[in-house]
Amino acid sequence: MQDQTNSLLSRLTKAPLVADTKRAKAQLADFVKRIREEPAAEGLSSHLESGILRDLLLALSDHSPFLWQLIVNDPARTARLAFEPPEGSHRAITDSQSNLFRHVRSGAMTRADAVRAFRQNRNAHALLVALADIGGVWSTEEVTQALSDFADASVAGGVNLVLTETADLGRIKLGNPDAPGEGAGFTVLALGKHGAGELNYSSDIDLVIFFDPEANVLKDNSEAATIYTRIAQQLAKLLQERTADGYVHRVDYRLRPDPGSTPTAMSLSSAYVYYETVGQNWERAAFIKARPVAGDLALGETFLKELRPFIWRKYFDFASIADVHAMKRQIHAVRGHDEIAVAGHDIKLGRGGIREIEFFVQTQQLVFGGRRPNLRGRRTLDMLRALHDEGWITAKARDELSDAYRFLRTIEHRLQMLADEQTQRLPSDEEQLKRFAKFCGYSTLKAFAKALTDQAKIVQGHYALLFEEGPELASDIGSLVFTGTSDDPETLSTLQRLGFREPERVAETVRGWHFGRRPAIQSARAREVLTELTPALLSALGGTADPDGALAALDRAFGRMPAAVELLTILQSHDRLRLLFADLLGTAPRLADTVAQSPHVLDALIDPAFGAPTTDDDVIESQVRQLIGPVRDYEDFLDRIRDAARQMRFVTGARLLSGVLSPAQAGEAYAAIASAVIRASFDEVRRAFESEHGTVPGARVAILGLGRLGSRELTAGSDLDLVVIYDFDENSRESTGPRSLDAVVYHTRLTQRLVSALTVPTRRGLLYEVDLRLRPQGGKGPVASQFKGFVNYQRTEADLWEHMALTRARVLAGDDVFGAEVSDAVRNILTIERDPKKVFKDVRAMRELIAQEKGDSDPWDLKLARGGLTDLDFIAQALVLAHGGAHPALIGQGAEGAFAKAQAEGLLDNGAARSLIDAHKLLNDIFQWQRLTIEGRFDAETAPRPILKRLSTVAGLPNETVLLSHLSDTYRQVTEIYKAVLK
Numbered sequence: 001m002q003d004q005t006n007s008l009l010s011r012l013t014k015a016p017l018v019a020d021t022k023r024a025k026a027q028l029a030d031f032v033k034r035i036r037e038e039p040a041a042e043g044l045s046s047h048l049e050s051g052i053l054r055d056l057l058l059a060l061s062d063h064s065p066f067l068w069q070l071i072v073n074d075p076a077r078t079a080r081l082a083f084e085p086p087e088g089s090h091r092a093i094t095d096s097q098s099n100l101f102r103h104v105r106s107g108a109m110t111r112a113d114a115v116r117a118f119r120q121n122r123n124a125h126a127l128l129v130a131l132a133d134i135g136g137v138w139s140t141e142e143v144t145q146a147l148s149d150f151a152d153a154s155v156a157g158g159v160n161l162v163l164t165e166t167a168d169l170g171r172i173k174l175g176n177p178d179a180p181g182e183g184a185g186f187t188v189l190a191l192g193k194h195g196a197g198e199l200n201y202s203s204d205i206d207l208v209i210f211f212d213p214e215a216n217v218l219k220d221n222s223e224a225a226t227i228y229t230r231i232a233q234q235l236a237k238l239l240q241e242r243t244a245d246g247y248v249h250r251v252d253y254r255l256r257p258d259p260g261s262t263p264t265a266m267s268l269s270s271a272y273v274y275y276e277t278v279g280q281n282w283e284r285a286a287f288i289k290a291r292p293v294a295g296d297l298a299l300g301e302t303f304l305k306e307l308r309p310f311i312w313r314k315y316f317d318f319a320s321i322a323d324v325h326a327m328k329r330q331i332h333a334v335r336g337h338d339e340i341a342v343a344g345h346d347i348k349l350g351r352g353g354i355r356e357i358e359f360f361v362q363t364q365q366l367v368f369g370g371r372r373p374n375l376r377g378r379r380t381l382d383m384l385r386a387l388h389d390e391g392w393i394t395a396k397a398r399d400e401l402s403d404a405y406r407f408l409r410t411i412e413h414r415l416q417m418l419a420d421e422q423t424q425r426l427p428s429d430e431e432q433l434k435r436f437a438k439f440c441g442y443s444t445l446k447a448f449a450k451a452l453t454d455q456a457k458i459v460q461g462h463y464a465l466l467f468e469e470g471p472e473l474a475s476d477i478g479s480l481v482f483t484g485t486s487d488d489p490e491t492l493s494t495l496q497r498l499g500f501r502e503p504e505r506v507a508e509t510v511r512g513w514h515f516g517r518r519p520a521i522q523s524a525r526a527r528e529v530l531t532e533l534t535p536a537l538l539s540a541l542g543g544t545a546d547p548d549g550a551l552a553a554l555d556r557a558f559g560r561m562p563a564a565v566e567l568l569t570i571l572q573s574h575d576r577l578r579l580l581f582a583d584l585l586g587t588a589p590r591l592a593d594t595v596a597q598s599p600h601v602l603d604a605l606i607d608p609a610f611g612a613p614t615t616d617d618d619v620i621e622s623q624v625r626q627l628i629g630p631v632r633d634y635e636d637f638l639d640r641i642r643d644a645a646r647q648m649r650f651v652t653g654a655r656l657l658s659g660v661l662s663p664a665q666a667g668e669a670y671a672a673i674a675s676a677v678i679r680a681s682f683d684e685v686r687r688a689f690e691s692e693h694g695t696v697p698g699a700r701v702a703i704l705g706l707g708r709l710g711s712r713e714l715t716a717g718s719d720l721d722l723v724v725i726y727d728f729d730e731n732s733r734e735s736t737g738p739r740s741l742d743a744v745v746y747h748t749r750l751t752q753r754l755v756s757a758l759t760v761p762t763r764r765g766l767l768y769e770v771d772l773r774l775r776p777q778g779g780k781g782p783v784a785s786q787f788k789g790f791v792n793y794q795r796t797e798a799d800l801w802e803h804m805a806l807t808r809a810r811v812l813a814g815d816d817v818f819g820a821e822v823s824d825a826v827r828n829i830l831t832i833e834r835d836p837k838k839v840f841k842d843v844r845a846m847r848e849l850i851a852q853e854k855g856d857s858d859p860w861d862l863k864l865a866r867g868g869l870t871d872l873d874f875i876a877q878a879l880v881l882a883h884g885g886a887h888p889a890l891i892g893q894g895a896e897g898a899f900a901k902a903q904a905e906g907l908l909d910n911g912a913a914r915s916l917i918d919a920h921k922l923l924n925d926i927f928q929w930q931r932l933t934i935e936g937r938f939d940a941e942t943a944p945r946p947i948l949k950r951l952s953t954v955a956g957l958p959n960e961t962v963l964l965s966h967l968s969d970t971y972r973q974v975t976e977i978y979k980a981v982l983k
Contacts, residue, residue, distance in 0.1 A: 006085040008128075009047065013136035015055035016063060017438035024062040028054070031061075031072055041075035044082060053082065056135055063439040066420040070127045077124055086132045090146050093125045097153035101161035105177065114161060115238065118154065119245035125150045129201065130417055133410075140406040141381060143413065147199040148190075152293045154239060154248050155188060155207065156181070159294040162234045171227055173217050185215025186228050186265065187292050187300030188235075191255050195289035196378040200409065202416035204252040205239075206286075209265040209295070210303060228265035236264075250422070254486055255286055258515035260508055268303060275310045278516025280527065282483045285362040287311045288369075289378045312370040340456045342449040343433055347408050347415075348424035349481075352456025354408045356463040357401055363466065364392055380405060397462050404455040411452070414440050480535045482510045498542030506548065509555050510534060518555070520564035529568040537571065540578045544586030545946030553585040557596035567599035577602050580654065587950050588657055588933050590716055594650045597765060598643065601650040613655050615668035621676035624648060628680060637684050638757060641677060642764040648673045653716055653932050663928035663954070664921070670714035671705075674768065678703060678720070679813040681757045689750050694737025696746050698729030700787075700818035702811050703754075704826075706774050710808035711894045713924060715931035719769040720758065723809070724751045725822055727787040744786070751784040774805045787822065794829045800842040804877040806830060807891070830891050836882035840982040843878040847871065859967055860940045862927045867971030869927060871978050872920045875899075878982055883907055895920050912977050919970045922955060929954050 018024045032048050035041040047053045060067045071078050081089055100117055103109035109117070129146055132138040138146065163180035166172045175183040192206035193199045209232045213224040236251040253264050257274040275283070287307060292300025340351045348354045361383045369375040372390055377383050381402055388398040412424055414436070427433045430445070437448035478494030487507050495503035513530060516522040521530055541550045558564055571578045581602065584592040594601055604610060614620065627644035631637040652669040655661040661669060682703060707721035708714045726747040733743045741749065755770050776785050776793040785793075794802070809826050811819035847870070850856075856866040863869045876898035880890045887905045890898055896917045903913030930938045933947045940948065940960070948960040957963045 007083050008086045008089070008131060008135070008137060009053055009082040011086075011135075011137045012052040012056060012131075014134075014441065015052055016059035016134060016441055017443060018055075018058050018062045019435040019438045020062055021058075024058040027061040027068070028058055031057070031075070034072070035075045035079070038075050041079040044075070044079045047082075052135070056131070059439065060130075060134075063435065064130075064417050064419075067127065067130050067417060070123055074123075078127065081124070081128050081131060086128060086137055089128050090125070090149070093121050093128070094150050094153040097121045097150065098157045098160075100157050101164055101180070102178070104161060105164050111161075111165075115243065116245050118157070118238070118248050119243060122150070122154070122248045123246060126201075126420070133201075133413060134417075140409050141379075144193070144198040144200065144409065147201065147203075148194055148197040151190070151194050151199055151205050151249060155190070155205065155235070156294040158235050158238045158248075159188060159231075162231050162238065165234075166227070166231060171219070171223075173219070175217070181295045181297065183215075183217060184296050185217045185224070185299075186211035186231070186295045187297065187303060188294035189290045189300055189304075190293045191286050191290050193289070194293075195291040196380070197291075198379055198409075200416060201413040202420050202422050204250040204422060206252050206255045207293075208253065208256045208290075210268050210271050210300075211265050212299065213267050213269070225263055225265065225267065229263045232264040252486070255283075257283075258512070258517065260512055260515070261517065271303075272306065274516075275307060278522050279310055280514055281366065284311050284366055288362055288365055288376070291378065311366075312376065313366075340453050340460070342426060342445075342452055343430065344426060344428035345452070345456075346425045347411050347452075349479075350456070352404075352453075352458070352460040352463075354405070354412065354424070356459050357405050357408075360401065360459075360463050360466055361387065368392060400458050401462055404459045407451070407455050408459075411440060480538060482507060482514060482534065495538070495542075498538060499544075499547045500542060500551070501548050506538075506551055509551060510538075513555075513558065518558035518564075520558045520561035521568075523563070523565060526563070526565045526568060529565065529572055533568055533572045536575075536578060537582075540582035541585065543579065544582050545949055546586045546944050549944045549946065550582055550586035553589050553592055557585075557592060560593075561596050567595065567602075570599055570602050574602075577605055580605055580658070583657065584654070586944075587946055588653060590932060590935055591650055591653045591657070594646055594653075598646055598650075601647045604647060604651045605654055610651065610655065611660055613652075613661050613665070613669065615661075615665050615672055617672045617675055620648070620669065620672040621679060624673065624676040625680055631684075634684065634688050635762075638760070638762050639764045641680060641684075642762060642767050645673060645677050645767055646765070648676075649716065656928065656932060663925035664713075666928055666932075667708070667713040667715065667924070670716065670718070671709055671712040674709055674714055674718075674720055675705065675812045677767065678705075678722075678754075678758070682754055682813045685754045685757050686750065689753055690737065692737060693739050693741050693746060693749075694735045696728045696735045696743045697732035698727075699743065699747070700727045700815045701725070701747070701750070702814040702819040702822040704809045704822065705812045706805050706809050707771075708808075709812075710810040712810075713894060715928055717931040717935060719771045721771050721774050721805075722755075722812075723772070723775045723790075724754070724784040725787050725790050726784055727818060744782070747784045747786075748782060755783070774802070776802075787818075787825075791825050791829070795832070800839065800881065801846050803829065803881055804843070804846070804874070807877045807880045808894075827888075827891055830880060831885045831888055833885045834881055839878055839882040843874050844982055847874055859964060859971070860930075860938050862923045862930065862967075865967075865971055867919075867974035867978070869920070869923050871974055872916060872923070875916065875978055875981055876902075879907055908981070912981070915973055916977060919974050922970060923967075925954050926951050 028048065032045055035044050044053075048057065057071065060071065097118065100109070100114045104111055104114050125146075129138075129143055132146075133143045160180045163172065163174065163184055164177070167174045167177075167180070172184070174180050187210055189195065189208045189210070190205065191208060193203060194205045194207075199205070209228065211224055211228040213221055215221075215224070218224055218227060232253065236253070239248040240250050241247065253259065256262060256264070256266055257271055262270075287304070288311060290304055292304070346353060358380060361380050364387055365375050365383060368390070374386050374390055375383065377386060384393070384398045384402050384405075387393045388395055415423055415426070418436075418439075427436055434445045437445045440448060442448035442451065478497055479488065479490035480494055481488040481491045487504055491507060492503040495506050500506045512518070513521050514527060521527060538551075541547050541554070544550045561567070571581060581592070581595060584595065624641075624644050627647060628637070628640045631640055649670065652661065652666055652673065655669075656663065656666040682701075702725045704710070704723040704725065705721065706723060708718050709720050709722075724747070728743045728747075734740045735743070735746050755772070758768050758770050759766070772783055773779050775781055775783070776790055776798070794806070806826055806829060811823050850864070850870065851866070854864050855861075856864050859865055861868070872895050876893075876895040879898060879902050880893075883902075883905070884891050887901070887907065889901045889905065893901055899908060899913045899916045899920070902908040903910060908916070929951055933950070934943060948963075952958060952960050952963040955963050955966065957966055
């Protein structure tokens with residue numbers, strides 16, 4: 001028998017309480033029978049009749065299936081661990097783990113044997129630590145250090161084995177085969193609890209791998225990323241792949257920079273750039289604990305030395321408190337967590353948990369460590385002492401938080417020892433909780449609950465003192481944690497509860513923002529505001545019809561914006577704006593894009609005038625000119641008028657979205673804004689043009705709006721159909737300025753200058769697209785028409801379709817008296833006596849030509865679908881041209897007005913007129929919403945479902961299926977009336 005003076009067995013002092021004594025005794029009896037048959041374990045039997053070892057094994061058989069299997073599967077190993085000093089066993093196991101690669105290299109062991117030995121060593125070490133921990137042999141600090149030492153040995157041994165194999169394949173040159181990591185060109189850093197030497201019992205190990213692409217160990221440096229990434233992947237597989245013998249460690253590489261878009265191994269230069277530009281406070285906190293554990297250790301130390309300015313700020317960094325606390329409040333933004341529960345309580349993330357102690361320490365390290373080198377240590381308990389010694393915390397805080405840390409870490413280990421699971425959550429079931437209390441040494445659940453809540457309240461009290469000024473964030477939403485790199489299960493549940501269909505994608509998107517993937521939110525201030533805003537913002541997005549689509553739209557907006565601080569600050573300050581902006585993202589991307597370009601357009605939405613809209617031309621023109629304000633020069637005017645138009649159009653769209661304006665009223669408002677912009681632009685263009693070229697004697701100008709602009713049915717995406725008409729004194733054809741021009745050239749260039757003012761993109765974006773093709777002779781004619789020639793052309797040469805266009809003509813700008821003359825001339829053209837049958841025949845031919853060129857079969861194309869808006873407009877225009885002479889009341893009306901007048905004049909029966917008016921109102925309303933929500937062609941296959949749902953709601957119908965059926969009925973009815981009227 002070996003000397004057992006300092007053995008694990010001789011130092012056992014305690015054992016947990018047994019919950020099911022009968023079952024435990026039966027299992028222990030079976031084990032005793034077995035060890036009596038194994039000479040290497042027979043020495044245990046005398047210690048299992050009574051005593052502390054018996055009590056310990058009884059408890060393990062009752063509470064921990066994982067540990068009991070380790071015990072019964074290899075009784076000889078259990079005996080060996082019991083009769084040896086635990087420190088010696090620990091060294092032997094870790095040494096074996098580190099040196100397995102040597103046995104493979106020498107041929108004494110196959111790779112398969114090494115894989116098995118890696119896992120068998122882990123099993124032995126897991127049992128050793130559990131026995132020493134539960135039996136009271138090792139302190140919390142000794143337990144966590146032993147676990148960390150073994151992880152170091154596993155990573156180093158694994159790296160050396162993979163490096164040896166890589167060298168054997170000729171992909172890398174090793175300087176020292178006995179120490180492959182030396183000079184290997186890459187370093188493996190342990191972060192988190194592993195790096196700090198505080199690893200918990202069944203934890204992942206957080207590793208990051210950085211390489212030097214110029215290292216001379218590679219045959220081809222261009223393959224550095226590929227080779228080192230492969231090494232990282234092979235290391236992870238070696239350690240975490242489960243076999244019949246179990247696994248070694250779960251490996252987590254997600255603490256590297258932006259893990260969603262970077263390879264597993266990252267170059268040192270890329271890492272430096274990342275941390276210098278977009279590194280976050282939580283990453284600073286993670287690197288407090290960073291430690292080289294494998295590969296080129298000297299390279300790792302050099303990297304950490306170079307990274308010190310990122311981790312340790314020169315000045316006291318109090319902003320870190322707010323940032324870290326915001327992360328903590330995201331974790332706790334869940335109803336009911338103000339009270340410290342027991343059943344189901346998370347002892348790591350819950351109130352008064354391990355994370356609060358860690359944040360308490362790490363935050364003060366971040367704040368003060370730049371000026372206090374003694375605060376740069378890795379271990380939590382060491383730093384509690386250092387914070388006291390440096391005068392930052394009281395002795396009471398040091399002692400109470402240290403005791404609580406040891407208590408909570410012990411509970412954490414017991415939880416993980418049950419089934420070798422990485423969990424920190426107490427059982428929710430009361431019976432399971434009672435059993436667990438006994439495993440922790442408490443005779444009753446009440447006693448355990450009191451001990452836990454007492455410690456948690458102490459932690460919460462100290463933590464609150466450090467962060468007492470922090471506001472609450474979205475306390476009714478649920479847990480929302482986006483720090484670090486992994487998906488928090490509670491966060492995913494919260495996101496699902498909020499309405500997101502793909503919570504994993506949402507979490508990755510939000511993490512990407514924090515990683516600086518969007519330039520608009522790379523600044524420290526932007527990320528600070530975003531951290532605070534995220535819960536409320538996600539709540540607002542979750543309330544939209546399509547939360548996932550809304551978030552994706554916001555992400556795209558961030559991708560296009562130069563900076564997002566202004567927008568985020570506005571959204572942070574106003575709940576109502578946040579909700580409306582979320583609705584814009586989900587159902588009106590066009591408006592959301594406007595906000596992304598000019599966040600302050602949102603200001604108008606909290607103005608009391610938002611709820612009191614107007615469509616009056618004069619009032620809207622006054623508002624536009626007020627927004628433009630005084631201008632410095634012509635270029636300044638172009639910028640200012642774009643800003644003004646953008647804001648006015650945005651407010652109109654937002655009013656439509658909010659139900660403040662009807663679709664018809666929105667069309668009138670959009671048209672009034674366009675008219676105001678044209679008038680203001682023409683005034684400014686004319687002023688600038690006259691300063692260069694003077695004036696043409698007797699010259700007069702009128703600008704006609706046609707199409708939807710003329711009929712006051714403009715949409716959010718409409719072009720402007722314009723015709724410019726001028727007149728002048730035939731006896732004076734030259735302008736009077738220093739650079740005189742012929743009258744025709746003068747008005748041509750003036751028109752071109754106006755079109756340019758309306759269409760040229762500036763740094764403030766686009767204003768409008770302008771279409772001049774409705775002028776005489778279309779694209780072949782001059783851009784501006786002399787009045788006499790215009791009238792003559794319309795009377796002698798114009799096709800019927802050109803007169804159809806004139807039915808919606810309206811003078812918008814220019815010289816008032818001349819404008820009235822032009823209006824009269826247009827009216828006279830429209831009242832020319834025509835043969836109705838020929839009019840109807842020509843209109844039908846025009847409609848068929850359009851159908852041949854553009855199609856008429858898409859039911860969602862409300863303009864071109866047979867029986868759609870084009871047919872309705874053609875009916876109205878045909879009635880005007882066929883009967884305008886005898887019934888002048890038809891002239892100057894929109895389609896619905898023309899139908900009403902036609903009915904009053906006896907040209908349509910009541911039923912047909914009512915059907916046409918209802919059809920036009922329905923189609924025009926939906927068309928306005930289509931243009932508000934989608935740019936370009938409306939494709940029902942790709943349009944988000946919520947937008948289709950919104951269109952259905954506009955029509956007063958339950959869904960898009962019913963809407964499509966209703967549209968088909970409407971088209972059929974309009975087509976029948978079209979054929980009857982235009983026969």
